[in-house]
Amino acid sequence: MEAATANAATANAATANTPTGNRAGNRAGNSATGNSATGNRATANRAAANTATGDTAAANGTPANRAGADTATGTTVVRPGLDVLVAGVSRIVARGLDARRTAFAVADLLRDHLPGLDVLTPGEREGSPDGYVSHILHAEDAFSICGVVWRPGQETAIHDHVSWCTFGIISGIEYEILYRDMGDHLVEIGRAANHPGEVSGFAPPGDIHRVRNTSSELGVSLHVYGADVARLGSSIRRAYDLPVR
Numbered sequence: 550m551e552a553a554t555a556n557a558a559t560a561n562a563a564t565a566n567t568p569t570g571n572r573a574g575n576r577a578g579n580s581a582t583g584n585s586a587t588g589n590r591a592t593a594n595r596a597a598a599n600t601a602t603g604d605t606a607a608a609n610g611t612p613a614n615r616a617g618a619d620t621a622t623g624t625t626v627v628r629p630g631l632d633v634l635v636a637g638v639s640r641i642v643a644r645g646l647d648a649r650r651t652a653f654a655v656a657d658l659l660r661d662h663l664p665g666l667d668v669l670t671p672g673e674r675e676g677s678p679d680g681y682v683s684h685i686l687h688a689e690d691a692f693s694i695c696g697v698v699w700r701p702g703q704e705t706a707i708h709d710h711v712s713w714c715t716f717g718i719i720s721g722i723e724y725e726i727l728y729r730d731m732g733d734h735l736v737e738i739g740r741a742a743n744h745p746g747e748v749s750g751f752a753p754p755g756d757i758h759r760v761r762n763t764s765s766e767l768g769v770s771l772h773v774y775g776a777d778v779a780r781l782g783s784s785i786r787r788a789y790d791l792p793v794r
């Protein structure tokens with residue numbers, strides 16, 4: 550589906566469809582709450598303090614707001630908790646680990662420093678009736694941080710990703726169905742329900758999934774990608790329209 554473009558008054562809007570994706574296999578994540586996806590879920594989620602879920606559409610719209618200030622409007626968007634994440638992810642990517650280990654290290658960071666709902670403005674948290682929305686909160690060559698907003702029932706297309714990804718759920722339930730590409734069709738290989746406070750990370754290949762906010766409340770989540778999604782326009786490498794058998 551198409552992602553809605555977000556334009557909150559002051560904020561950056563880039564939105565695109567960047568669903569989060571976990572794959573069966575290499576994944577650091579929560580094991581506590583019923584994530585049934587196969588694979589290595591290295592760590593448990595912290596206490597579920599927040600509530601909501603999100604996914605990442607990222608693309609249309611204005612370029613990312615890289616410093617928390619909207620230079621176009623002259624306003625400053627305060628995003629509690631974002632600075633510590635930017636600094637922490639910068640340190641991790643500077644280590645030059647492979648993609649999987651980077652995603653896992655970022656998962657450890659995000660688990661300890663998952664922001665609250667106020668990392669997004671009230672306007673951004675409204676979401677869109679047209680689909681989930683991804684707000685690019687920070688973007689540079691090596692990584693991007695997006696806040697994704699889903700209304701109940703909103704979902705992504707089946708897709709994979711341009712880079713490693715780590716995401717944490719702030720509110721809602723980010724329910725994933727994982728697939729394997731068989732060439733002319735897809736097969737389902739796992740499911741995972743990601744709840745508030747949970748963090749998961751993965752790296753391609755094998756990261757094909759569809760994500761849906763299955764809760765009755767607004768979904769908000771934070772996604773970190775190992776690429777500049779503001780420049781690329783999206784964190785999605787490919788959207789799949791193959792039949793599922």
Ligand SMILES: [Fe+2]
Pocket residue numbers: 567568569570571708709710758760
């Ligand atoms: Fe995804």
